[in-house]
Amino acid sequence: MAAKKVKRTHVAVFMGGMSVEHEVSLNSGRMVVENLDADKYQVTPVVISKQGAWLFGDEDLVDVYGAMSQLKTRGVDCVFLALHGPFGEDGRIQGMLDLLGIPYTCSGCAASALAMDKVRSKAVVRELDVRLAKHIVVRRGVWQTDPEWVTNQVANELGFSCVVKSPCQGSSLGMGISATGTDFLEDMEQAFAFDDVVMVEEFIPGIELTCGVLDVDLKMGPRALPVTQIIPVSSSYFDYEAKYTPGATEEITPAEISAELTAKVQEIAVRVHQVIGCSIWSRSDFIVAGPDPVWIEINTIPGMTQTSLYPQAAAADGISYGALVGMFVEAALAGKNATTKASAGKSTGKGV
Numbered sequence: 001m002a003a004k005k006v007k008r009t010h011v012a013v014f015m016g017g018m019s020v021e022h023e024v025s026l027n028s029g030r031m032v033v034e035n036l037d038a039d040k041y042q043v044t045p046v047v048i049s050k051q052g053a054w055l056f057g058d059e060d061l062v063d064v065y066g067a068m069s070q071l072k073t074r075g076v077d078c079v080f081l082a083l084h085g086p087f088g089e090d091g092r093i094q095g096m097l098d099l100l101g102i103p104y105t106c107s108g109c110a111a112s113a114l115a116m117d118k119v120r121s122k123a124v125v126r127e128l129d130v131r132l133a134k135h136i137v138v139r140r141g142v143w144q145t146d147p148e149w150v151t152n153q154v155a156n157e158l159g160f161s162c163v164v165k166s167p168c169q170g171s172s173l174g175m176g177i178s179a180t181g182t183d184f185l186e187d188m189e190q191a192f193a194f195d196d197v198v199m200v201e202e203f204i205p206g207i208e209l210t211c212g213v214l215d216v217d218l219k220m221g222p223r224a225l226p227v228t229q230i231i232p233v234s235s236s237y238f239d240y241e242a243k244y245t246p247g248a249t250e251e252i253t254p255a256e257i258s259a260e261l262t263a264k265v266q267e268i269a270v271r272v273h274q275v276i277g278c279s280i281w282s283r284s285d286f287i288v289a290g291p292d293p294v295w296i297e298i299n300t301i302p303g304m305t306q307t308s309l310y311p312q313a314a315a316a317d318g319i320s321y322g323a324l325v326g327m328f329v330e331a332a333l334a335g336k337n338a339t340t341k342a343s344a345g346k347s348t349g350k351g352v
Contacts (some may be wrong), residue, residue, distance in 0.1 A: 008042040009212050011329055012056075012076045016048045019085030020194075028304040029082035035322040036080070041329065044074065048083070064096075066219045071100060078332050079104040080325065081301055085169060089301045090116040096336035103336035105328040107300040112275035115300045118167040119199055122297075132293045134158060135201040137167075140192055151181050154200050160184065161203040164265055166194035177203060195230065206289030208232075209255055211269035212302070212313045216331035222273050224266030225313040246264070251309060253316040257288070265293050272298055280331045283310050 013036075014021050015029020029045065046067075047055040054067035062070060071079075079097055081104050083089060089106075091113035097104050106112065115121050122132055136157060138150055154162055164187040166174025172216050174194040176187030191198040208230040215222035231250040255262065269284040276282075276298055283302040288291040302310040304325075313323045 006023065008040060009329065009333070010042045010044070010075055010077045011036060011076075011080055012044045012046050012071065012078075013080045013082055014046050014048060014088070015082045016050070017083040017085065017088040018050055018052055019083075019087055020169070021084035021088075022050050024083055024303060024305065025084045025088065027306075028084070028308070031304055031306065031321070032080055032082050032325050035325055036329070037322060037326055038166065040326070044076070048088075052087075066087065068096070068100060071102060076102060078102065078186075078329050080329060081106050084301055084303065085173075086116070089126055089299075090098060090168065103332040105332045106280055107276075107278040111279070112300050113275050114147045115278065115282070115298045116168055118165060118297050119197070121276060124182055124275060124293055128268075128275055128306050130268055130272070130295045133163075133201040133204055133287075133294055133296070135199050138188070138198045138200060140196040143188060143192065143198070147185065150188075151184055154184065155181065158200060158202045163201040163203050164188055164191050165199045165201065167197060167199040169194050198337060204287045204289050204294055206287045206294070207255075207257070209237075209257070209265055209286040209293065210309050210313075211265050211284055211286070212310045213269050213273040213278070213284070214314070214317075214319075214327075215278065215282070216327045218331075218334060222270050222278075224269050225310075226254040226316045227257065227262050227265050228253040228309050228313055230258065230309075251312060260291065261288065261291075268293060268295055279335065281310070282326055 013029050015025050017025050019149055033043055033045050044057055052064060053061040054064065055061050056070050075186050079102055081088065081093065083093060087093065087169050089112060091109040093263060095109040098109055107115065114124065119137055122135070127133060136154060143150055160181065161177055161179045162184065164176045164178055164184065174191045176190060178184035178187045187197060209227055210230060211227045212225040213222045214225055229252040231252070233250055265286055272284050272295060273282045283299045285296040287296060302308060304311060311321050311324060
């Protein structure tokens with residue numbers, strides 16, 4: 001008697017997207033597609049163009065309304081989100097999938113939106129009594145009205161050098177380190193090309209560290225992965241080129257820091273993950289200058305390319321790339337099942 005064929009879980013891998021991180025996302029998505037276990041998962045690559053058109057496999061392009069219909073008619077069980085930046089990492093896609101009832105492999109809508117906004121996520125993390133860099137928020141109208149006043153305010157409150165950031169971008173896009181007032185004027189103009197708000201932070205020279213959090217066990221909760229030390233080779237800081245150019249950065253995992261500092265960084269990464277409301281995975285970035293690490297930001301969909309930091313940390317923890325992406329899918333499915341059971345319990349009056 002022939003063995004019964006087991007139905008594979010249908011996973012759609014979203015990649016590309018409408019942000020300036022489109023190409024990075026394609027690289028992440030292709031790696032995910034190649035490494036999901038073909039015996040367990042039926043994988044459909046879904047490429048979102050820069051203009052917002054959707055391509056399912058090799059079929060014709062459809063708009064977002066057609067895409068929602070395709071997800072249901074194709075029987076997609078789970079979406080692996082390999083999107084980075086706005087329109088992918090900021091809660092908008094997550095909210096759409098919530099309405100469709102399709103689980104996905106990252107934090108929910110609210111946590112994704114909060115984490116993407118560096119100004120507001122810092123306001124929440126400040127409640128944890130974690131060390132943060134001082135910052136000033138500058139709106140486009142104020143800058144256009146009196147850039148000299150803004151420059152003087154930054155010089156007096158933060159000093160030069162300072163860090164200029166577009167607060168809702170990733171991969172260090174819209175970011176610069178301004179050593180002088182002249183540099184500051186140029187960096188501000190570049191940052192305002194991305195958004196109507198710019199965050200200016202004090203520059204803290206020190207060791208750059210990053211720490212991933214793995215949150216795939218509903219019973220055990222989140223745990224920190226090994227800490228990675230980042231040493232840019234060809235850039236003055238961990239910019240876009242340093243992140244995605246092979247050999248442009250030396251990345252040491254586990255980081256060559258004390259056991260005490262390692263424990264501090266890991267503990268903060270887990271606490272931030274929890275207070276932001278993240279799930280499945282995240283990665284927090286730090287600068288270390290003195291005994292206490294300075295928390296910089298959290299990423300809810302870190303890069304998953306060949307040079308990306310999160311899979312490197314997982315590998316140092318004994319988790320292969322294929323096992324890692326499988327964990328994300330299973331955690332997404334388990335999360336939906338738990339939510340479904342809880343809702344059923346409430347509807348029958350049998351909830352906890």
